[in-house]
Amino acid sequence: MTKQTGVLSRREALALAATATGALVAGCADSAPAAAGKHVIVVGAGLAGLGAAATLRAKGIDVTVVEARDRIGGRVHSVERYGTTIDLGASWIHDSRGNPLTAVAKSAGISTIPTDYDIHQLRTPSKAAVSRAVVAKQIDKRDSIIDWLSTQADNDPNAILAPVLARELAKQHQSGVSAQTLNWLLGVEMPLDVAAAPAQMTLEGFDEGDTWNGGPDLMIRGGAIQLVNKIAEGTKVETGVEVTSISTGRSGVTLKTRSGSVLTADGCVVAVPLGVLKASGIKFDPPLPSATRRAIARVGFGLLNKSFLSYDAPWWDPNTVQLGTIGSSIAETISVFPLAKLTGKPLAVGFTGGSYGAALERRGAGKTAAAVIERMRLGFGDTGVPAQSSQTDWLGEKFTRGSYSYLAPGSSASDRVALGKLNGRLILAGEHTSTNRPATMDGAWLAGRTAASRLAATLP
Numbered sequence: 001m002t003k004q005t006g007v008l009s010r011r012e013a014l015a016l017a018a019t020a021t022g023a024l025v026a027g028c029a030d031s032a033p034a035a036a037g038k039h040v041i042v043v044g045a046g047l048a049g050l051g052a053a054a055t056l057r058a059k060g061i062d063v064t065v066v067e068a069r070d071r072i073g074g075r076v077h078s079v080e081r082y083g084t085t086i087d088l089g090a091s092w093i094h095d096s097r098g099n100p101l102t103a104v105a106k107s108a109g110i111s112t113i114p115t116d117y118d119i120h121q122l123r124t125p126s127k128a129a130v131s132r133a134v135v136a137k138q139i140d141k142r143d144s145i146i147d148w149l150s151t152q153a154d155n156d157p158n159a160i161l162a163p164v165l166a167r168e169l170a171k172q173h174q175s176g177v178s179a180q181t182l183n184w185l186l187g188v189e190m191p192l193d194v195a196a197a198p199a200q201m202t203l204e205g206f207d208e209g210d211t212w213n214g215g216p217d218l219m220i221r222g223g224a225i226q227l228v229n230k231i232a233e234g235t236k237v238e239t240g241v242e243v244t245s246i247s248t249g250r251s252g253v254t255l256k257t258r259s260g261s262v263l264t265a266d267g268c269v270v271a272v273p274l275g276v277l278k279a280s281g282i283k284f285d286p287p288l289p290s291a292t293r294r295a296i297a298r299v300g301f302g303l304l305n306k307s308f309l310s311y312d313a314p315w316w317d318p319n320t321v322q323l324g325t326i327g328s329s330i331a332e333t334i335s336v337f338p339l340a341k342l343t344g345k346p347l348a349v350g351f352t353g354g355s356y357g358a359a360l361e362r363r364g365a366g367k368t369a370a371a372v373i374e375r376m377r378l379g380f381g382d383t384g385v386p387a388q389s390s391q392t393d394w395l396g397e398k399f400t401r402g403s404y405s406y407l408a409p410g411s412s413a414s415d416r417v418a419l420g421k422l423n424g425r426l427i428l429a430g431e432h433t434s435t436n437r438p439a440t441m442d443g444a445w446l447a448g449r450t451a452a453s454r455l456a457a458t459l460p
């Protein structure tokens, strides 16, 4: 969801390098005509697939993009609801300064608004307001803990986050509202950002990913799909085509689809989510290399769901960015963002994530939104209960099966390298293959472009 802490010291140190890469990629000509005249099939029309297609086309390669759903965008999915446009998937351009998607937004005339996450309206479960002074103090503590975890990640990257964090929190000697506020603030950074609870991820997993060059995260007015549409310009996509198997041979690739059709090409970019690969949604013949298969099994695929709460009128302080009821464990944190400034409607979006978010979704239709509403009622009374609500169910989406990837215990950043490795005439692409910007829109887009260049450079 967010990359929101102000303590990005280690990440900032990497930002210069990342910015240099960004400038190179954003400005690259994509023009080497090495494989001109060849034909490549791209499977999946998310940002990775569309990025790959644009790069291949720029090299003079004939491209066919096939997409299982009846729409493009994948995990970028904007819909009309409650009299406005809402994003069921990605909604923020993170680290806007240097993020190449900021330039895409500008060139497409897309309107954005910056997010300052640390403006909260927090309540205890007995409906008492948490004072600004307590929140400010706990924000400082959160930032120093995140900084400290970043150092620990350098020392012991494979350690599971939960016990390390528990030991550090025990040293804080806090109780009551202070401890609960700190837990809530950390929860926003863990299940609601990484899409995994502290017990599900490693220290490296919590710390992975570079920033661009700082700058506020930008929410996109009118839906993030506008970015996708801009990137898709000029690329033809065949929707409603589910690929079920891919065979690679010396002379090319053969793909079979759910409807029984057979497609052939010189090479293939498989830009489907890690969740689909984990569920063997596509059969590979011969099987993918063992290092790739191990990486598919080891890297985690987390969950972040959104619940939309539509009220009769806005009731929160107009400057509030996050509403929350403290008192839950870190893993069960729920945060609610008012969307009135973005949409002009009395609307808010609640986030649930990680193992808790998955358990709520598995309980059945409407249970996630019901949990979000109950949490709001606990802290804010009947005022917090919306007139209408709806929720996403990303785990149950056949063509995603979760929200985005993270480093689970047993995996490491080298698994992401294995995922993105060229395998003859076939290469995987997606946010899960990005080493510096996993779990983001820009990471997916750039990973697709990189995969396309790698494949094009070696097509016989």
Ligand SMILES: Cc1cc2nc3c(=O)[nH]c(=O)nc-3n(C[C@H](O)[C@H](O)[C@H](O)COP(=O)(O)OP(=O)(O)OC[C@H]3O[C@@H](n4cnc5c(N)ncnc54)[C@H](O)[C@@H]3O)c2cc1C
Binding pocket: 001, 002, 043, 044, 045, 046, 047, 048, 049, 066, 067, 068, 069, 072, 073, 074, 075, 076, 088, 089, 090, 091, 092, 093, 094, 241, 242, 243, 244, 271, 272, 273, 276, 281, 282, 304, 305, 306, 394, 399, 400, 402, 403, 404, 429, 430, 431, 432, 438, 439, 440, 441, 442, 444, 445
């Ligand atoms: C709730 C949520 C919130 C998020 N918030 C943000 C955010 O604020 N900012 C941000 O930067 N990122 C965010 N992300 C992450 C971001 O959306 C993803 O990293 C990115 O969109 C992934 O792009 P992709 O191309 O790798 O995969 P996808 O977008 O998932 O595209 C893969 C495509 O493959 C298709 N496909 C699957 N199986 C088959 C098959 N068998 N045959 C043919 N096609 C198939 C799918 O239908 C899909 O269209 C969020 C994600 C979620 C779910």
